[in-house]
Amino acid sequence: MNNLSPKVQNQLSMLQQIQQQLQTVLSQKAQYEMAVREAKRAQEEISDAAEDAVMYMSVGTVMMQKKKEVINSKLAEKVETLELRIKSLEKQEKMMQGKFEQLQAQIKAALEGKGTPTAA
Amino acid sequence: MNNLSPKVQNQLSMLQQIQQQLQTVLSQKAQYEMAVREAKRAQEEISDAAEDAVMYMSVGTVMMQKKKEVINSKLAEKVETLELRIKSLEKQEKMMQGKFEQLQAQIKAALEGKGTPTAA
């Protein structure tokens, strides 16, 4: 990077930072999406059961017996919360993507304007 | 890589891509194989139990009481689905392996045809 101007070097390191933040956002989103799928599978499974079927729900290491309708509403709440978080992550993702492409264009323009790196 | 022709450089980067995709396929396959082993262990465990033994099956954070025969058929279904996915992954694996070896041979031929890297 010795032939790059401080400005371009700075833009390159910002590019790297955004890439890392984007990675974090995407992996967080993937985790929430998996949790939504799991909660929806549980809702389906429950919908087949009798109203008085024996069911438990776990929070960490504790399992508590709960009525079908209680579990159902807790799952619905969970799905709703997770989907809100996913939407918020998608907004962040879009903003980062925009910033990323803008930086990329600026760096490309700077490098092309400069000619070959060894040119005086 | 300065002495390599653009074509060989391109083949090398394809080689790397295939290697990464192969890694993803292999780790996914390993996860499915573990899930199959676990489901089969559960089937064995169940087979020793009385028909009216109290059992639960979990979907995410919800556990529902189910009859032995219901759990058994759900486990059998799960094993079947997973084994289909494993077979499909093995097909992908084979195709990638073939593409990998082909590229490797092409690169080797190109490099040998070129003589030593510093030769004019």
Next chain:
Amino acid sequence: MNNLSPKVQNQLSMLQQIQQQLQTVLSQKAQYEMAVREAKRAQEEISDAAEDAVMYMSVGTVMMQKKKEVINSKLAEKVETLELRIKSLEKQEKMMQGKFEQLQAQIKAALEGKGTPTAA
């Protein structure tokens, strides 16, 4: 690193070691903090239940039926233990941070005192 004195090289490798240890401490702390959050969520969940509600607590692969008050005190104990460990990790974190900054300053001073790397 060929132009660096053995002393500075040594300080640089110590810097790297501390950075790795700091990573380990931080990821351990994050795990304990998640376990605390989970235990507190379980406590909340339990507090709404009737005194005679059917609950289980799991240790590894074993789930045992326990009374609400027993689970509650086990969770409180768990939170307390984890919070002590987190405090101890935070002490380690602070010490490492201090050592890190000290080394960084020493290296910076050594490099600046040296002038350009190729100067005699």
Next chain:
Amino acid sequence: MNNLSPKVQNQLSMLQQIQQQLQTVLSQKAQYEMAVREAKRAQEEISDAAEDAVMYMSVGTVMMQKKKEVINSKLAEKVETLELRIKSLEKQEKMMQGKFEQLQAQIKAALEGKGTPTAA
């Protein structure tokens, strides 16, 4: 590595391989040790319970009600199996460590016998 003889280059790549295998063995051992600790904690937990306490044991996604004595003997069996595997891994670890040190000494001797890398 251009100045190293093919023999030494080969020894270096063997060294790297052994290091990777050692990593795999150590992380597998750490997993088994954690499973042993967990099974022992479950045994302790059970020992306080009444003979007719309601307990479940999970295999994958299935939980089955079992008697205290059955769970106890299953846990004891599990601990025994895991401890055998740990011993076997420790044997492998020792062998690899020995091979590692031997190779390291051979490489060191080869490099020292060679004098400075650029000497004719």
